[in-house]
Amino acid sequence: MKTAELDYELPPELIAQEPIEPRDRSRLLVLHRDTGQIEHRLFYEIGDYLEPDSSLIANESRVIPARLYGRKEESGGSVEVLLLRKLDDLSWRCLVGGARTRQGTVIRFYRSKRPNDPESSPSVTTALIAEVTDTGDRGERTLRFSEPVESYFDQIGHVPLPPYIQRPLEDPERYQTIYSHTPGSAAAPTAGLHFTPDLLLKLRDEGVRFGMVTLHVGLDTFRPITEERVEAHEIHREWCELDLHTAEQINRTKVMGKPVVAVGTTSVRVLETAARRGLSQIPETGSAENGQCPLRVVGPFSGFTDLYITPGFRFRVVDALITNFHLPRSSLLALVMALAGEENIRRAYAQAVEERYRFFSFGDAMLIL
Numbered sequence: 001m002k003t004a005e006l007d008y009e010l011p012p013e014l015i016a017q018e019p020i021e022p023r024d025r026s027r028l029l030v031l032h033r034d035t036g037q038i039e040h041r042l043f044y045e046i047g048d049y050l051e052p053d054s055s056l057i058a059n060e061s062r063v064i065p066a067r068l069y070g071r072k073e074e075s076g077g078s079v080e081v082l083l084l085r086k087l088d089d090l091s092w093r094c095l096v097g098g099a100r101t102r103q104g105t106v107i108r109f110y111r112s113k114r115p116n117d118p119e120s121s122p123s124v125t126t127a128l129i130a131e132v133t134d135t136g137d138r139g140e141r142t143l144r145f146s147e148p149v150e151s152y153f154d155q156i157g158h159v160p161l162p163p164y165i166q167r168p169l170e171d172p173e174r175y176q177t178i179y180s181h182t183p184g185s186a187a188a189p190t191a192g193l194h195f196t197p198d199l200l201l202k203l204r205d206e207g208v209r210f211g212m213v214t215l216h217v218g219l220d221t222f223r224p225i226t227e228e229r230v231e232a233h234e235i236h237r238e239w240c241e242l243d244l245h246t247a248e249q250i251n252r253t254k255v256m257g258k259p260v261v262a263v264g265t266t267s268v269r270v271l272e273t274a275a276r277r278g279l280s281q282i283p284e285t286g287s288a289e290n291g292q293c294p295l296r297v298v299g300p301f302s303g304f305t306d307l308y309i310t311p312g313f314r315f316r317v318v319d320a321l322i323t324n325f326h327l328p329r330s331s332l333l334a335l336v337m338a339l340a341g342e343e344n345i346r347r348a349y350a351q352a353v354e355e356r357y358r359f360f361s362f363g364d365a366m367l368i369l
Contacts (some may be wrong), residue, residue, distance in 0.1 A: 001230040001311055005342065006329045008349050016362035017167045019174050024196045027357055027364040031348045033340045038351055043194045043365050046322070050261060052207025055253040057246070057271060058263035059189040060212040062180035065157025065172075068149075070109040072098070073129070079107050081130075081143065082160055084186050084218045085239070089148055091133070095219070096141040105132045107143070109156050128152050140219070150183075160186055162361050164327075175361075184216035184239070190361045191264030191323045211249050213270040215240040215305070224329040230310050235331055237304040240266075242274040244300040250317065254297045259319035265332045268318050268339075272309065274301035275316040309335040311342055321368045325352060325359040340368045 020026045024044040031038055041048075050056065066083040079098035086092055101107075110125045128149065134142035159172045169175060177192035178200075204210065218238045225233045250260055250271070262268045278299030298317050308331065321339055326332040337345045348366065357364045 001334070001342075003225050003228060003230050003233075003329055006225065006230065006333050006337075008328055008346070008353075010328070010353060010359060014353065014356065014359050014363075015164050016358035016360060016364075017165055018169075019193065019362045020358075020364075022196055023178075023194050024199045026194050029348060029352055029355075029357065029364070029366045031340055031344060031366060031368050033344055033368055036344055036347065038348055040355060044196075044199055046199075046367060047203050047206055047208070049367060049369060050203060050206070050208045051258055053209065053253065053256055054258045055209045055211055055250055055260045056203065056263060057211045057213055057250065057260060057267050058177070058179060058192050058195075059215050059266045059270070060177070060179050060181045061185040061189060061214050061216050061266070062183045063159060063176055063185045063188050063217075064150075064183045065153045065159055066186045067158040067160040068109050068156050069112050069158075070107040070130075071125075072101070073106040073108055081107070081109075082186060083149070084140075085216070085237075086184070087142065090146075091142060091144045092149065093136075094141050094143050096132070096143070101132060101141065103132050103135050106130070107132070109152070111155050112158070126152060126155055128156070162187065164360060165362065179212070181212075182214050182216075184214075186219075187217045188361065189215070189217060189264045189266045191267075191365065193362070194322075194365050195263075209249060209253065211246040213240065213242045213246060213267055215266040215270050217266060224327065225331060225334075226329075230334050233308070233331060235306055235308040237306045238266075238269075239303070240270045240273060240305050241302040242270050242278060242298070242300055247274065247278065247298050247300045250298050251296055254317075255295045260317055261320040261322065262318045263322045265321075265323060265326075265335050268321060268335060269305055269307050269309065270301075271298060271317040272313075272315060273305040273307045274298045276307075277301050277303075309338050311338045313338040315339060323366050323368065324361065325349065325357065325363055325366060327360065336366075336368065 028041045028043045068081040082095040130143040130145045219236045278301035
């Protein structure tokens with residue numbers, strides 16, 4: 001597939017700069033992939049499309065305050081750091097912005113009163129320093145901190161909003177899902193931002209089952225596909241987990257002939273990774289009598305995934321997807337095309353633009369059935 005096929009025209013004013021309140025009043029484009037039919041609804045009406053005993057599987061990863069500001073000890077030059085992936089207690093893989101940040105560079109971090117413009121406000125340095133111990137492509141660096149950086153998040157950390165959001169976020173919790181739990185993501189799993197406690201309770205009362213997976217969102221959320229062909233893109237590894245309890249829930253859902261609905265592309269990658277790498281971890285003694293499902297479509301998995309889903313991919317677990325509208329030339333757009341069909345997605349996106357839907361992280365939602 002040519003990467004140019006992931007392009008589409010988007011008026012800049014349709015890029016959502018702030019979230020809708022309340023969360024579940026965002027718009028919902030419903031795409032029936034078998035027929036190509038498109039419906040326009042509101043997100044709080046999503047229960048009209050979810051069957052009793054279907055499984056709604058969401059990513060409970062929590063965004064960390066991963067944007068840090070500092071200065072080089074030797075030159076005093078400004079540095080901006082985005083934490084991507086924890087390597088050990090003191091080392092992190094990061095994106096580092098700043099001229100000539102070479103291996104051996106020492107950075108001292110400071111508190112900033114205005115996260116969107118640290119240079120324009122007074123800052124106070126802290127005891128935390130880091131050394132660049134390794135370099136990589138596209139601004140990636142490995143930083144080794146003098147102390148665990150997590151203990152400084154309250155002092156120096158800022159929510160790493162995507163670069164296309166220009167307005168400050170008054171409430172950082174608005175960039176978290178209501179069920180976020182395990183810290184580790186550099187960006188929110190944004191499909192889940194539309195859920196409210198009342199909506200989840202309503203869906204539960206209607207018989208929809210809710211399950212959790214974890215995937216800590218990393219570099220590829222920020223990086224477009226630059227290669228000429230989609231398949232030549234190298235997706236970065238991200239840590240994920242699906243536990244045995246949720247795996248067994250999914251398997252029982254499949255036995256009953258009910259759909260598994262992924263909340264977001266991150267949940268898709270966890271489920272499809274576990275279908276390929278987790279089945280060997282299920283004990284062979286399972287049976288319906290002892291509470292384990294005799295049909296195993298997916299098994300528990302914990303580890304890194306580099307699963308790259310493009311058109312032609314065979315889905316083993318996911319039957320439906322709740323997602324936002326994605327950036328052109330992104331691996332996320334390739335994933336939704338793999339599930340729904342390339343022409344279906346092109347028509348749906350064209351209608352979304354025509355109907356003035358809001359796009360990207362704080363934008364409206366799509367349900368692919």
